[in-house]
Amino acid sequence: MNLAVKAPRRQRGNSRAAESFPQPTARPQPAALLAWYDRHRRRLPWRAAPGKRSDPYRVWLSEIMLQQTTVKAVAPYYARFLARWPDVRALAAAPLDEVLKGWAGLGYYSRARNLHACACAVVARHGGIFPSDEAALRALPGIGGYTAAAIAAIAYDAAVVPVDGNVERVIARLYAVETPLPAAKRDIGQLARGFRPQNRAGDFAQALMDLGATICTPKRPACSLCPWRGGCVAQARGEAEAFPRRTPKREGALRRGAAFVARRTDGYLLLRTRPPRGLLGGMTEVPTNAWTVDFEAADALKDAPRFSRNVSGKKDIAWRRVPGIVRHVFTHFPLELVVYAAEIPTNAQPPKGARWVALDAIAEEALPSLMRKVIAHGLGL
């Protein structure tokens, strides 16, 4: 192997990282955290009983659901998924649409698409067994650096430290890291690696995350209860809450648009499926126009769905503007939709790409929360 042509190693090793940050007076000990964890570990649906081995499928499923999502929001979804698809082969065998329906309301729908793709890949590439090493996990759809480390540590007890938002906060406070996130991710990851445990790696990983979730919280951290209190620079300064620093993210411009709630007189609703990628990709929606910054309400009806005119004479559909506005906030822009509603004759054929769905059945559709709000508004619920 020709080492000479390799690029020089980036100078961000332990030594430099250690010199760059204020050192805690007493270095936090993994044993102290594990002892705290043994007393205060949270009982979570996906967490194995103490001393029991975790099922990699359950660890993976929970970790994907928990990405940018709270424990409380995930719990019912996790229970439903596990009951319906108890192992990776069952999930791989499910139609993607069923997975999207099950995911509806959880958000970040690319996670659901990747979840299904990952299940298929585990079956195809790994014989239905999740790999145990980070690199192989990292190569699977929807599994990034954090999730690969989390699965390796929690399911296989690999000596790695997954760094999620909780761990970033804990580390940033321990060392009073001045670099704001997300630029500080590399440095924080390096510092976290310094805590790589000799044993009980899975417990240590979960302990670190529990610490961030219950003690080292974003607001009003309970420092007096922290097992690592003595080793925390930010707490020693009385500034724990000021970390981690963050660069403010600039907000997206308000977009507006119109949505059309077409109700057939015999109790059907006009729905369609969004394109497979992008915003709300693959999910169900009522017909809408394009959501734009310069939306003109006066032009909204130009984009209303059109029905074949050989039904019910040539009379135009009587769209009525439903009073009020549906507001919704996406990660990168706020949205305001005006809603139009109409009663459509029973024999009207749906426009191309759309379909009639019984009102009784819309609860099982892959409807994102925004569309549930729109439908409720348009139906006067």
Added chain:
DNA sequence: AATCCGTGGTC
């Protein structure tokens, strides 16, 4: 590197 990608809870 910067953007895109949901939703609901909290204070």
Added chain:
DNA sequence: TGACCAAGGAT
């Protein structure tokens, strides 16, 4: 009420 942000990943 509105800003913050949660067990991030893909491009």
